[in-house]
Amino acid sequence: EAEVAQSPRYKITEKSQAVAFWCDPISGHATLYWYRQILGQGPELLVQFQDESVVDDSQLPKDRFSAERLKGVDSTLKIQPAELGDSAMYLCASSWTSGSMVTDTQYFGPGTRLTVL
């Protein structure tokens, strides 16, 4: 069964350092999402891509976060510099249809657990 791949699974860094997370969606999925999930809460959307274009990044803290999906396949989320409050699980999800379809079921990867010291 096809799955969304993410790496690394765990990352520990010191504040002010740069970190990067990688996501490979299910093959053929046009839409890719990055979420942040703080312990005890639901996932919060950071950025949504349709192929290589950003559909929504209104919740992405652009002063320190950046995301790209250059060839419309895999994606990288970067934080520079990391802050203590960035400690969270970063989840990637993908869906087959475009973001404008109602029934846009997302399939999630295992996430990257980030700890900022």
Add this chain to the structure above:
Amino acid sequence: GESVGLHLPTLSVQEGDNSIINCAYSNSASDYFIWYKQESGKGPQFIIDIRSNMDKRQGQRVTVLLNKTVKHLSLQIAATQPGDSAVYFCAENPSAGGSYIPTFGRGTSLIVHP
């Protein structure tokens, strides 16, 4: 949106009992809803979905009920098993300028005792 705290609502049941997990959504314009199951250390896993033109949908051991009048969703799990222990999230897809931006609600922790 709803404010959430560190302490999730928790539902404890005995193996074999039926479980009902509730969710209130905020946007009356939402027309698609999904339930996810999230086990410890893993990403959310799709369980079942429902569109706003329906009020009930059944899957294998799971049923989702939608009450649009009071903006309420519920997930019913029949004959709950220890493997059902997880955090359950509802998500709504409200339309935002033509794009559908999924919004997750507060999770509920289900604990199944053998």
